[in-house]
Amino acid sequence: xxxxxxxxxxxxxxxxxxxxxxxxxxxxxxxxxxxxxxxxxxxxxxxxxxxxxxxxxxxxxxxxxxxxxxxxxxxxxxxxxxxxxxxxxxxxxxxxxxxxxxxxxxxxxxxxxxxxxxxxxxxxxxxxxxxxxxxxxxxxxxxxxxxxxxxxxxxxxxx
Amino acid sequence: xxxxxxxxxxxxxxxxxxxxxxxxxxxxxxxxxxxxxxxxxxxxxxxxxxxxxxxxxxxxxxxxxxxxxxxxxxxxxxxxxxxxxxxxxxxxxxxxxxxxxxxxxxxxxxxxxxxxxxxxxxxxxxxxxxxxxxxxxxxxxxxxxxxxxxxxxxxxxxxxxxxxxxxxxxxxxxxxxxxxxxxxxxxxxxxxxxxxxxxxxxxxxxxxxxxxxxxxxxxxxxxxxxxxxxxxxxxxxxxxxxxxxxxxxxxxxxxxxxxxxxxxxxxxxxxxxxxxxxxxxxxxxxxxxxxxxxxxxxx
Numbered sequence: 001x002x003x004x005x006x007x008x009x010x011x012x013x014x015x016x017x018x019x020x021x022x023x024x025x026x027x028x029x030x031x032x033x034x035x036x037x038x039x040x041x042x043x044x045x046x047x048x049x050x051x052x053x054x055x056x057x058x059x060x061x062x063x064x065x066x067x068x069x070x071x072x073x074x075x076x077x078x079x080x081x082x083x084x085x086x087x088x089x090x091x092x093x094x095x096x097x098x099x100x101x102x103x104x105x106x107x108x109x110x111x112x113x114x115x116x117x118x119x120x121x122x123x124x125x126x127x128x129x130x131x132x133x134x135x136x137x138x139x140x141x142x143x144x145x146x147x148x149x150x151x152x153x154x155x156x157x158x159x
Numbered sequence: 160x161x162x163x164x165x166x167x168x169x170x171x172x173x174x175x176x177x178x179x180x181x182x183x184x185x186x187x188x189x190x191x192x193x194x195x196x197x198x199x200x201x202x203x204x205x206x207x208x209x210x211x212x213x214x215x216x217x218x219x220x221x222x223x224x225x226x227x228x229x230x231x232x233x234x235x236x237x238x239x240x241x242x243x244x245x246x247x248x249x250x251x252x253x254x255x256x257x258x259x260x261x262x263x264x265x266x267x268x269x270x271x272x273x274x275x276x277x278x279x280x281x282x283x284x285x286x287x288x289x290x291x292x293x294x295x296x297x298x299x300x301x302x303x304x305x306x307x308x309x310x311x312x313x314x315x316x317x318x319x320x321x322x323x324x325x326x327x328x329x330x331x332x333x334x335x336x337x338x339x340x341x342x343x344x345x346x347x348x349x350x351x352x353x354x355x356x357x358x359x360x361x362x363x364x365x366x367x368x369x370x371x372x373x374x375x376x377x378x379x380x381x382x383x384x385x386x387x388x389x390x391x392x393x394x395x396x397x398x399x400x401x402x403x404x405x406x407x408x409x410x411x412x413x414x415x416x417x418x419x420x421x422x423x424x425x426x427x428x429x430x431x432x433x434x435x436x437x438x439x440x441x442x443x444x445x446x447x448x449x450x451x452x453x454x455x456x457x458x
Contacts, residue, residue: 133254
């Protein structure tokens with residue numbers, strides 16, 4: 001089947017999509033957007049997190065046909081011109097090791113900060129809960145928490 | 160495979176009537192796992208995301224009419240007042256990403272004994288409204304689960320609404336797992352005090368082939384509360400009473416040993432959760448009773 005939806009602000013189309021295919025597969029294998037990672041394929045790890053009509057979801061659990069006509073934002077859409085603030089904070093805080101979980105964490109962290117607009121700052125509990133659907137096997141999470149705190153604090157500097 | 164994409168409810172029912180083996184997909188959080196892992200190859204998928212009513216809810220005087228696809232995240236954010244037990248249960252579902260997609264209709268459709276919504280629905284009191292082109296019917300949630308991952312739906316039926324009794328008293332939900340997020344319940348327990356009818360209802364998850372109520376525990380507690388005048392006095396519950404309630408709740412389990420836990424552990428843990436959640440809800444009821452201006456039930 002043919003599937004058409006908006007990805008990072010641009011309408012994209014894929015043909016010969018198998019009906020049981022996931023949105024993740026279409027993004028990675030048919031649309032050339034490998035930023036969203038494929039790890040567990042069962043919604044456990046969050047490395048495929050994208051926004052579907054603004055809402056963070058596991059792309060591996062959305063059937064491709066369900067995305068028809070909708071708006072998807074992937075990690076590639078976060079920093080359209082250079083790095084986004086959250087991405088920069090991950091770099092500065094040393095929150096990236098192997099990098100496999102990073103795209104999903106960035107999308108989840110971006111959503112988290114949107115839900116706590118400046119001058120509200122998410123508490124540590126808010127951050128932990130906001131990122132609870134994303135697994136990282138390298139960092140032990142401390143640097144990731146640092147990165148989100150940093151990104152939250154920098155919003156006050158107009159950065 | 161065929162991907163059916165009805166634009167509305169009537170169209171969805173017609174598609175299900177024509178293709179009873181079509182598998183409905185809403186949040187996809189159960190079904191897509193099975194498809195990704197090649198455990199299931201349905202001939203047809205029936206996408207319900209375009210059916211607007213399924214995303215809606217209405218809080219009535221006595222019941223809440225919850226659309227089958229309302230995601231857990233909305234239940235947590237917006238229905239904590241009317242449906243505190245279900246909102247707490249919804250908050251324990253998986254992760255934010257999953258709570259943004261999954262809903263109660265899918266939980267009921269999958270009918271896993273470990274479904275997080277089920278103990279809360281059993282405790283609150285609920286009816287599942289199933290519809291087909293033949294008409295609609297309401298199935299009490301107590302009769303909905305017919306076996307491991309089996310439910311009372313006919314092949315041509317879809318779940319439209321779940322009618323859940325609005326809380327008239329405190330409700331709690333407890334779940335045992337290895338961490339807070341991304342956990343399939345080792346076992347779970349829901350409790351709802353219903354001061355309006357002076358009854359208590361319960362729900363046990365993941366400790367029997369289906370979600371079940373602890374009927375003997377409920378009856379014992381209702382009788383003990385009535386006999387002791389507890390609803391009016393708002394007195395603290397004697398530990399022996401809570402202990403017996405816990406024992407009866409554990410006795411309602413019929414668990415198995417599996418990778419998540421042993422039968423013995425599950426039975427024990429259900430008893431512990433029953434005692435604790437009874438304690439929490441009763442304390443909350445007492446505080447409410449003490450603060451009430453009706454003159455009744457001051458502690």
